[in-house]
Amino acid sequence: MIDPESFRVRSDGFRLDRIDPAGNGGIDKEEAKARVAERNARLEVLQELLWADGRHRVLLVLQAMDTGGKDSTIRRVFDGVDPSGVKVAGFKRPTETELAHDYLWRVHPHVPADGEIVIFNRSHYEDVLVVRVHGLVPEERWRRRYHHIREFERMLADEGTTIVKVFLHISEDEQRERLQARVDDPAKRWKFAAGDLAERTRWNEYQAAFEEAIQETSTDWAPWYVVPANRKWYRDLVVLELLVQTLERLELRYPPAADGIEDGFVVE
Amino acid sequence: MIDPESFRVRSDGFRLDRIDPAGNGGIDKEEAKARVAERNARLEVLQELLWADGRHRVLLVLQAMDTGGKDSTIRRVFDGVDPSGVKVAGFKRPTETELAHDYLWRVHPHVPADGEIVIFNRSHYEDVLVVRVHGLVPEERWRRRYHHIREFERMLADEGTTIVKVFLHISEDEQRERLQARVDDPAKRWKFAAGDLAERTRWNEYQAAFEEAIQETSTDWAPWYVVPANRKWYRDLVVLELLVQTLERLELRYPPAADGIEDGFVVE
Numbered sequence: 001m002i003d004p005e006s007f008r009v010r011s012d013g014f015r016l017d018r019i020d021p022a023g024n025g026g027i028d029k030e031e032a033k034a035r036v037a038e039r040n041a042r043l044e045v046l047q048e049l050l051w052a053d054g055r056h057r058v059l060l061v062l063q064a065m066d067t068g069g070k071d072s073t074i075r076r077v078f079d080g081v082d083p084s085g086v087k088v089a090g091f092k093r094p095t096e097t098e099l100a101h102d103y104l105w106r107v108h109p110h111v112p113a114d115g116e117i118v119i120f121n122r123s124h125y126e127d128v129l130v131v132r133v134h135g136l137v138p139e140e141r142w143r144r145r146y147h148h149i150r151e152f153e154r155m156l157a158d159e160g161t162t163i164v165k166v167f168l169h170i171s172e173d174e175q176r177e178r179l180q181a182r183v184d185d186p187a188k189r190w191k192f193a194a195g196d197l198a199e200r201t202r203w204n205e206y207q208a209a210f211e212e213a214i215q216e217t218s219t220d221w222a223p224w225y226v227v228p229a230n231r232k233w234y235r236d237l238v239v240l241e242l243l244v245q246t247l248e249r250l251e252l253r254y255p256p257a258a259d260g261i262e263d264g265f266v267v268e
Numbered sequence: 269m270i271d272p273e274s275f276r277v278r279s280d281g282f283r284l285d286r287i288d289p290a291g292n293g294g295i296d297k298e299e300a301k302a303r304v305a306e307r308n309a310r311l312e313v314l315q316e317l318l319w320a321d322g323r324h325r326v327l328l329v330l331q332a333m334d335t336g337g338k339d340s341t342i343r344r345v346f347d348g349v350d351p352s353g354v355k356v357a358g359f360k361r362p363t364e365t366e367l368a369h370d371y372l373w374r375v376h377p378h379v380p381a382d383g384e385i386v387i388f389n390r391s392h393y394e395d396v397l398v399v400r401v402h403g404l405v406p407e408e409r410w411r412r413r414y415h416h417i418r419e420f421e422r423m424l425a426d427e428g429t430t431i432v433k434v435f436l437h438i439s440e441d442e443q444r445e446r447l448q449a450r451v452d453d454p455a456k457r458w459k460f461a462a463g464d465l466a467e468r469t470r471w472n473e474y475q476a477a478f479e480e481a482i483q484e485t486s487t488d489w490a491p492w493y494v495v496p497a498n499r500k501w502y503r504d505l506v507v508l509e510l511l512v513q514t515l516e517r518l519e520l521r522y523p524p525a526a527d528g529i530e531d532g533f534v535v536e
Contacts, residue, residue: 057369100381101325102427108376113368144426151419158412159370 001035002027004242007225009218016211016226021171023228025238032233036076039240044081046247050115051085053252057112057161060243061120063129064168065206066196067178069229070121073168076236077243078119087112090121103127103145104152111156124149128213133205146216157221164246165222166239167214168229172203269303270295272510275493277486284479284494289439291496293506300501304344307508312349314515318383319353321520325380325429328511329388331397332436333474334464335446337497338389341436344504345511346387355380358389371395371413372420379424392417396481401473414484425489432514433490434507435482436497440471 002025024032050056062070078086089110098106104124112118128149132142153163170178179200182192199206218224225242229235270293292300318324330338346354357378366374372392380386396417400410421431438446447468450460467474486492493510497503 097381100383101379102424102429104423105376105379108373111369111373113365115368141426148419148423148426151416152423155372155416155420156370158409158416161370 002238002241004225004238004245007227007238007242009214009224009226012215014211014215014218016169016207016214019169019226019228021169021174021228022230024231024234027234027237029231029233032237036233036237036240039237039244040077040079040081042244043077043240043247046244046252047081047085047117049252049254050117050247050250051082052115052254053250054115054255055160056250056252057114057156058117058246059112059120059156059161059163060117061123061125061163061165062168063123063125063166063210064229065170065175065203065210066199067175067182068168068170069232069235070168072232073229073235073239074119074121076232077239085115086117086119088119088121091123091126103131104148108152112161114160124152125213125217129206129209132209133202146213149217150219150222153217153219153222162246162250163222164242165218165224166242167210167224167226168235169226170229174230175200175203270506270509272493272506272513275495275506275510277482277492277494280483282479282483282486284437284475284482287437287494287496289437289442289496290498292499292502295502295505297499297501300505304501304505304508307505307512308345308347308349310512311345311508311515314512314520315349315353315385317520317522318385318515318518319350320383320522321518322383322523323428324518324520325382326385326514327380327388327424327429327431328385329391329393329431329433330436331391331393331434331478332497333438333443333471333478334467335443335450336436336438337500337503338436340500341497341503341507342387342389344500345507353383354385354387356387356389359391359394371399372416376420380429382428392420393481393485397474397477400477401470414481417485418487418490421485421487421490430514430518431490432510433486433492434510435478435492435494436503437494438497442498443468443471 027035050058062073064070074088087110089107091107094103094106107120107124110118110120128142128145131137132139157163179192179196182188182196214224214226225238227235227238227242295303318326330341332338342356355378357375359375362371362374375388375392378386378388396410396413399405400407425431447460447464450456450464482492482494493506495503495506495510
């Protein structure tokens with residue numbers, strides 16, 4: 001079926017525009033949806049096992065252009081998964097207090113504990129993306145951050161966190177349609193911000209910023225995966241396959257039963 | 269007078285046992301005390317200026333053997349300094365929640381904001397000191413932390429934090445006397461823990477751990493200073509000179525007056 005590793009960013013010559021946002025891996029929608037249901041059930045089991053095992057931490061970083069589908073990916077991929085062991089941390093415009101500290105300061109408190117899955121909806125990568133595109137700090141300053149971020153993630157990984165980073169890749173046309181849908185649908189209109197259109201004029205600058213950030217920070221210990229995301233059902237499937245494969249590799253196991261319980265009976 | 273830079277750890281061949289814990293730099297107690305009062309007054313002014321300026325962050329890391337004088341150094345050096353802009357963060361035995369995360373997780377939230385001085389009373393260095401001496405994690409794991417710590421401090425420095433790290437260096441005899449004083453003095457007895465004596469038997473192991481940690485992590489952006497600390501008045505003076513010099517170098521300035529205030533008059 002789908003090999004999630006084929007979406008991994010490996011080489012120095014990474015080019016975002018060589019990846020088709022409309023890709024579907026030769027799978028049709030019905031087939032994908034059936035597989036999504038099956039993989040989602042598996043994720044549910046694996047998450048409980050991760051929690052019971054209690055020796056690993058999993059961090060999923062989600063980034064995308066506006067309307068790229070971060071919120072709906074989280075909702076659909078983790079549908080039915082026990083929210084006790086899964087936390088979502090969203091990072092919007094930083095507060096004044098956050099800006100008075102280094103840019104990793106607001107992120108670090110939210111990294112996963114033993115047994116947890118944490119999803120970053122946006123992340124420290126905004127500090128080399130929006131900050132770069134809007135010139136909020138000088139280039140020499142944001143450019144150093146690639147190194148900081150690699151090292152921050154290396155520390156997390158060394159200390160027991162499995163990190164998976166996903167860029168949901170949509171096309172410019174797809175973004176236009178999704179923005180139009182937000183305007184047209186009363187139930188989605190609240191998500192539409194006037195700033196969205198201004199950001200849209202910077203499409204190429206954002207693509208360049210993403211391309212470089214992904215290339216500079218896709219490491220052995222915290223790889224980036226670029227997932228074609230025009231088709232939501234294909235996007236969901238790829239992210240699920242990636243998460244399930246990542247958790248399967250951890251060789252999770254239930255801890256031994258407590259003393260006093262033998263062969264399934266409580267011993268008194 | 270005293271050049272704080274002479275206490276800075278620079279070379280690869282750093283040896284802790286070549287530094288005399290009883291050193292006094294040729295200064296006598298009276299002279300030192302007068303100078304301490306004068307430098308303390310200057311620190312008070314500089315801290316207010318740091319706060320008003322609002323563009324810099326200062327982190328002082330204090331480490332020492334047990335009874336090395338961390339608490340009393342903080343009390344005496346910062347005597348009279350406005351506590352609104354100075355925060356002390358102490359790091360004792362980690363909680364269960366802290367242990368479920370990477371070892372920098374509990375430290376990072378306490379780093380200084382713009383305009384602040386933060387003092388770490390113990391710090392992330394415990395994770396290459398007590399953790400090493402007691403074998404709490406395998407060697408290959410704590411050894412990697414030297415690199416993490418260098419990079420964590422580099423990130424803080426790149427983003428605007430001035431870092432000064434001080435090891436208060438006492439002798440084994442001095443420690444014995446101070447422990448005895450804790451036992452003898454009813455007002456100090458509460459500070460005496462039975463574990464202190466057990467730790468004392470590991471004196472050489474701790475010295476070796478400190479020596480290596482200091483050598484591995486004394487960098488251009490976060491230097492270590494080894495301060496002779498048998499004589500409290502000399503220790504206080506050296507730490508004060510170091511802090512004052514560090515703050516003077518920042519070229520702090522008061523921000524311009526608000527609009528409507530000209531030449532010292534409120535303009536209506």
